[in-house]
Amino acid sequence: MITLSGLTKRFGSTVAVDDLTVDIGPGRVTGFLGPNGAGKSTTMRMILGLDRPTAGRALVGGRPYRELRHPLHEVGALLDARAVHPARSGRAHLLTMARSNGIPGRRVDEVLATVGLDARAAGKPARALSLGMGQRLGIAGALLGDPPVLMFDEPVNGLDPDGVRWVRRLARALAGEGRTVLVSSHLMSEMQLTADRLVVLGRGRLLADAPIEEVVAGAGTEVRVRVPDDADRAVLTGRLVAAGATVEPDGPDALTVTGVTAERVGDLAYERGIRLHELSAREASLEQAFMALTADSVEYAATPTGGDTR
Numbered sequence: 001m002i003t004l005s006g007l008t009k010r011f012g013s014t015v016a017v018d019d020l021t022v023d024i025g026p027g028r029v030t031g032f033l034g035p036n037g038a039g040k041s042t043t044m045r046m047i048l049g050l051d052r053p054t055a056g057r058a059l060v061g062g063r064p065y066r067e068l069r070h071p072l073h074e075v076g077a078l079l080d081a082r083a084v085h086p087a088r089s090g091r092a093h094l095l096t097m098a099r100s101n102g103i104p105g106r107r108v109d110e111v112l113a114t115v116g117l118d119a120r121a122a123g124k125p126a127r128a129l130s131l132g133m134g135q136r137l138g139i140a141g142a143l144l145g146d147p148p149v150l151m152f153d154e155p156v157n158g159l160d161p162d163g164v165r166w167v168r169r170l171a172r173a174l175a176g177e178g179r180t181v182l183v184s185s186h187l188m189s190e191m192q193l194t195a196d197r198l199v200v201l202g203r204g205r206l207l208a209d210a211p212i213e214e215v216v217a218g219a220g221t222e223v224r225v226r227v228p229d230d231a232d233r234a235v236l237t238g239r240l241v242a243a244g245a246t247v248e249p250d251g252p253d254a255l256t257v258t259g260v261t262a263e264r265v266g267d268l269a270y271e272r273g274i275r276l277h278e279l280s281a282r283e284a285s286l287e288q289a290f291m292a293l294t295a296d297s298v299e300y301a302a303t304p305t306g307g308d309t310r
């Protein structure tokens with residue numbers, strides 16, 4: 001269990017993490033989402049005692065990191081896969097970590113096998129490892145102490161599709177063993193497949209802490225309606241807008257409608273005797289839900305540059 005209460009971090013005038021209160025519980029994968037600069041890495045660094053909170057607390061298993069007697073046995077983390085001495089082999093790196101934490105050397109071979117690094121790859125100097133292999137090595141380090149809490153910051157960065165699936169299965173398996181698993185990622189579709197619950201940050205503040213289905217449902221559904229007749233389509237558009245919906249053209253004869261249910265679209269068409277060729281509702285994607293949630297908190301929004309107004 002990770003417990004954050006009133007967690008705040010300021011760097012000069014930048015508020016990186018702003019009064020964050022959330023519990024990240026065991027037995028599930030919690031996805032940690034937010035636009036660039038939202039404060040995810042800073043939060044993870046505070047959980048690991050690498051950054052000191054300006055205010056509030058970050059606890060692992062009820063205690064601040066620096067009070068943990070055997071930290072590697074309590075929490076494992078992949079933060080920056082490149083944080084390995086470039087000339088040292090992956091195996092030597094893990095052996096050093098193991099020794100300084102009273103972990104037997106054979107555990108190194110176990111975790112290397114778990115992450116799929118063979119003897120040849122594990123014997124290479126870290127600088128010769130591909131990004132994907134570096135990620136695997138970082139994950140091996142996180143698993144070394146067999147901890148009940150795991151945090152992976154962007155673990156699928158640089159992994160090929162097989163590697164991505166592997167991380168997904170690993171995260172799910174670790175959660176299935178009752179561990180607390182916190183995974184940050186920019187890839188919404190990946191989060192949708194991996195996480196049970198989401199914690200979403202924007203400008204350091206908590207925007208959502210809910211099961212993934214709830215976050216997606218919060219973005220509402222989208223209705224697609226095909227109206228073959230041009231005049232009918234214009235009439236229906238007017239009625240939908242009057243009913244509070246947002247309507248966008250979708251191909252030559254279709255509309256995408258948000259803000260009202262499919263039933264309401266059907267009723268409004270029926271009242272005017274408008275012929276429909278399709279009426280379908282689809283749930284918003286996590287991507288859309290994320291965009292809606294974080295619209296006000298992106299650090300650098302793209303703005304029109306003027307000049308070319310086409």
Ligand SMILES: Nc1ncnc2c1ncn2[C@@H]1O[C@H](COP(=O)(O)OP(=O)(O)OP(=O)(O)O)[C@@H](O)[C@H]1O
Nearest residue numbers: 011014015016034035036037038039040041042043
């Ligand atoms: N050491 C530091 N000194 C000054 N500002 C910092 C420092 N570390 C982070 N920040 C700032 O704090 C804010 C949060 O950064 P953080 O890296 O935690 O966000 P993030 O959500 O992990 O972003 P990304 O997805 O881009 O990694 C940003 O505005 C960043 O510029």
